Structures are given as C-alpha cells and as structure tokens.
Amino acid sequence: MCRHRCELNLAKAATDAAIPFVLSGLSTILMEQVREAAPDFWYQGYIPGDRDVIRPLMQRLQANGVDVLVVTIDTPLGANRENNQRNGFTIPFKFSKGLLWDGICHPRWSMDVFARTLLSDRRIPRFCNVLADTRGFRITEEPQGGFRYGRDKLDWSHLAWMREMWRGRIVLKGVAHPADAQRAESMGLDGVIVSNHGGRQLDGAQASLDALPAVVAAVSRQFPVLIDGGFRRGTDILKAIALGARMVFLGRSVLYGATVAGEAGVARVIDILSTEIDRNLGLLGCCDVNNLDNGYVVHKPVI
DSSP, X not given: OOSTTHHHHHHHHHHHTTOOOEEETTOSSOHHHHHHHOTTOEEEEOOOSOHHHHHHHHHHHHHTTOOXXXXXXXXXXXXXXXXXXXXXOOSSOOOOHHHHHHHHHOHHHIIIIIIHHHHHHOXXXXXXXXXXXXXXXXXXXXXXXXXXXXXXXXXXXXXXXXHHHOSSEEEEEEEOSHHHHHHHHHTTOOEEXXXXXXXXXXXXXXXXXXXXXXXXXXXXXXXXXXXXXXXXXXXXXXXXXXXXXXXXEOSHHXXXXXXXXXXXXXXXXXXXXXXXXXXXXXXXXXXOGGGOOGGGOXXXXXX
16 A cells, blocks of 8 residues: 555565564565565464464464564454545455545556556455465455454464464564463463554553553563554653563554655664664663663653
8 A cells, every 4th residue: 555565665674774574464465575575574463263274374484484473462353443434445445436536636656556566566466474375365355254254263272272383482462451461471472562553443442651561560570561552753662661661663654664765764764763762862861771661751640
C-alpha cells in the first residue's frame, strides 16, 4: 500500500542500523527473499489454534533461519476499525468507485505503487507468509475458512506445545495484563511485547505505556518486557526504557519514511530517533541509557 516492495526497504535499513527487523505474516514479499536483505529477521505471526497448520509454518521459518517467533495474541477476530470502513479499506481488498477516485487524485501513488506492482511483479500481491504454503492467497480473495480462520482457538496449550517444538525464542505480542506476562515466563517463553495493537482493536484499551509498569513488576528482572504503540520521538522511547522496557518497536514512523523515500527514508527516521535519544540523554544528565529508571519520569495527573 505504501511503496513497491516496501518490506525490503524496511529490512535493509534495519539491518544496516544493526537493529531487529520483524516481518509480519501479513506481508507480500516471500520471507525467502526478505532473508537475503535481513538474514536475522524476526517473524510476527497471526497464528490459528491448529497444530497441523502451526507445525509446517514453524518448519518453514526454521528453514529460513528465523530464531525469534513473535506470536500475536490480541487479534482473535476483527475489530470495528470504523476509519477503515469510512475509507473503504477492507481485507480482502475490494475495488470500488471511491478507491478509483482516490487513485485518480493520487497519480504518483497510482504509478509508483499500484501500477509498478502489477507490471513488474506481473501478478496481484499475495499474502505469502501467513502459512507454510509459499503461494499464500491473493489480497483480493477470501481464503478458505475466512481471513482469520482459527485465530480464536489459539490458547495457552498451543503455546506450551510450540515451546516444546520451537528451538528458538518465542515472544508474545499483545500482552497488557501482568498475570499473562507471569504465565508466559513460567511456561518458558522468552519475552512479551506490551501492546494494544495500535489502539485499533478496542476503543477503550489502555495505552501501552500505562500498562508497562505493572507488567514489568510482575516478572523477574531477567525476563524481557518489550513494547510498541505510538512511539514517535526519542523522548517517547526514553520514557519506555525508564519504565522498564528492554526494547521499543516502531511501526508507522518507519513506514512513513519508507513511503516518502524508500530505504533512505527509513534510515533517516532511524537517524532522527537515534540522535534524539542521544541528545535527550545528555539533557537529562544521564550518561548511559541503562541508567534510566522511573525517577526520570514525572506522572502528571489527568484533570
């Protein structure tokens, strides 16, 4: 939607900056191709509660050198997402008069993204990393059983089985409750990502940053608590680190960079945030990011 072969721009820029790149299962570039740009990429899956589906997917991931498997647990079904409905954006993708008019009004996108994708790739994009089958399914078609088939059946028993089968690390994404983080640690998982899925699932969900301190307090110091959701400035990242996050993930900000200028745009966003982090540490009088703690954060009451 944003740029032709955008995943490769993101992967290359992240690899050059020596930071992890997480490939979404809902991507349209084969992971086998992404591996060439980012050999150590992580994989974020939208996994159904079906061992016969999970097993071959894990085998494909392992064949591609994936060590970190991120399991998304907060999308068992689709949310309202009224902004998408107003904009006519659906999965599967459907053509409409409104989208046609949007394309006419944005000729640069129509040529650089839409036409380029169809002409150079000579096919409609496919979600080719959701399952073990590299063919996947077209973004314009409904797969057998539905787009979110089986996600509502994923439970802790599947995660326990995956822990036995997967030789790498498993991280749960979408954790907001301390008890879930505790359970993840007790069953031998390797970390959690505190996330509210960008605030797109529940209109009353708490912010990731508000959920973070209780999750950190619920697990041991050795258990990594990561976070995502709305991080736009270096100060945002420093707040999360000060409150106990081991790592902060970026989504839309680097995607905006890729939209404007491809790999160079992603690199520019990373550079801006890195510079802000360095400068703000100096302004805080903190010589090392590892010395940050909650004493650097002032909680302002909501009036």
